[in-house]
Amino acid sequence: MATAAAVKDEQTAHRFAKDQLKAFVERVEKLEETLEMLKRMVEVFEEDCTIERNFEGLVALSNPKYGLYIERPDPTVAKEFSHEDVLLGRIQDVLPRYLDGSLTVFEIAERLNVPFRALRRYLGKFADKGLIRLSTRTSLATSRTQTH
Numbered sequence: 001m002a003t004a005a006a007v008k009d010e011q012t013a014h015r016f017a018k019d020q021l022k023a024f025v026e027r028v029e030k031l032e033e034t035l036e037m038l039k040r041m042v043e044v045f046e047e048d049c050t051i052e053r054n055f056e057g058l059v060a061l062s063n064p065k066y067g068l069y070i071e072r073p074d075p076t077v078a079k080e081f082s083h084e085d086v087l088l089g090r091i092q093d094v095l096p097r098y099l100d101g102s103l104t105v106f107e108i109a110e111r112l113n114v115p116f117r118a119l120r121r122y123l124g125k126f127a128d129k130g131l132i133r134l135s136t137r138t139s140l141a142t143s144r145t146q147t148h
Helices: 004-047 083-091 105-112 116-128 140-147
Strands: 049-053 100-104 132-136
Touching: 004 116, 049 105, 083 116, 100 105, 105 116, 116 132
Parallel strands: none
Antiparallel strands: 049 100, 049 132
């Protein structure tokens, strides 16, 4: 027959093990979050590039030849829009002024407060239509080798 002290020791050990498991799971979750953040950083390093326009003046993004216009929410029409479409629709009028080759996709995304991945994907469509040229930047390792 178990004594009260033995039962109490077993309950304490069980609570300790449960707390340790919870702390371990929380650390694993933090590591997973960190890994995802690092993956996104690597993606930016690999996919970031400068953009140069291959057009002059304004482009009719809605022209069927391009099909790049992103419809924007209209308060008088009930229609669902993805969060990404709302963000890209908001910036599509100002985006062309940033396509002069002086900024990278990452820098434009930061200035316009849109996710890098969404902007890079949208600009990829511009490149596919021949409206812009995406030029990858020289990596830090290459530039260090070239300057030293």
